[in-house]
Amino acid sequence: MTRIMTFLLLRSLSWVRAVTSGLKDRRKLGWAAIFLIGVLSGVIFGISTGMPVSNGFAAPAADDVRLRGSARTIMALRTPDAVIPAVPDGLMPVQPKIAIVIDDLGLSWEAFRAVNELPSPVTLSFLPYAGEAQGMIDQVAPGHEVMLHLPMEPLEKTEDAGPGMLKASLSEKALRAQLLENLTSLSGYSGVNNHTGSKFTADPSAMEVVLSELDQRGLFFLDSITTSQPVAARIGQVRGYDVLERNVFLDHDYEHVSAETVKMQLAELEAIARADGYAIGIGHPYKATAEALSEWMGTADVRGFEVVVVRDLLPPEPPQTLASR
Structure with missing residues (x-):
């Protein structure tokens, strides 16, 4: 050769x-x-x-194809953007949750129907002294939640919380009796939130009586936060009671409420939900509020939010074991 x-x-x-x-x-x-x-x-x-x-035109040998294919695969694995790993089950990003509460229901059928027809789950809170409240509760649309809107003493004496108001000055026995009268006036609700109560909800002794009674009945408490010194959440944390707090009032200034002002408050609620994972907004059965909520609910999921009822925000019950029985 x-x-x-x-x-x-x-x-x-x-x-x-x-x-x-x-x-x-x-x-x-x-x-x-x-x-x-x-x-x-x-x-x-x-x-x-x-x-x-x-x-120049003949196909390369089989071994040559295999080697070049392997080289491309290795390069792809080394390139950070070339391979996007799948997210394991159970680790998918969780949507921020938002719960909307409508207070002061039970006084007007027209107001009730406007919010009962909202397209997403909503929590409807009824005044215990309202004569038509139970009839409305019986007609609440599927998917909505019912709460009792419990009258509590405000700081301002000119502010009337209505019949059956809980006062911080009552003895424990009298307070418990007044509380039970309110709680037994309606049925079909899963939790309680305060109607006014800027004075009462800042009193640790009075709130301990209320929260302990609610806990015995399997009811949660939503603090509407009408004072700068609320005590319910702190008591709940120590005692193990189910307590949540309101984040945003959607239409607190009822004299100037409009669909636009409600939308601004909803934007604030969204920001809190993105930061904390969930948020609770409280509104009232005003026409402007219902209109703004209806529009907002129609696009909430597109913006990445899940609209839920208040009880969906409670921590899950711990599993029962032999040691806990």
Whole structure:
């Protein structure tokens, strides 16, 4: 094989000399000759090593395809953006949850129907002294939640919380009796929130009586936060009671409420939900509030929010074990 290669190389050199001997521009042809010799040497080397000589269109060998495929795969794995790992089950991002509460229900059927027809789950809170409240509760649409809107003593003496108001000055026995009268006036509710109560909800002794009674009945308490010094959440944390707190009033300034002002409050509620994972807004059965909520609920899921009722925000019950019985 070596003799054949030497013979072919010498014959190539002789042919080059013969071709270039009569040409004028020897420098250019000299470079051409060197190139031609290189090509011939490559062909000869290919023959000697058994490598296939391709004309540029033949398909590469099977081993060559496999190796190149493997190289591409390795490069893809090393490139951070090339492979996006799947999120394991149970670790998918959780949608921020928002609960909407409508207070002061039971006094007007028209107001009740407006909020009862809202497209998403909503918590409807009824005054215990309202004569039509139970009839409305019996007609609450599926998916909505019912709460009792418990009258509690305000700081302002001119502010009337209505009949059956709980006062911080009552003895424990009298307070418990007044509380039970309110709680038994309606049925079909899962929790309680305060109607006014800026004075009462800041009193630890009075709130301990209320929260302990609610806990015995399996009811949660939503603090509407009508004072700068609420105590319910702190008591609930110590005692293990189910207590939640309101984040935003949607229409507190009823004299200037409009759909636009409610939307501004809803935007604030969304910001809190994004930051904390959930938020609770309280509104009232005003026409402007119902209109704004209806529009907002129609697009809440598109913006990444889940509209729920208040009880959906309570922590899950711990599993029962033999040790806990």
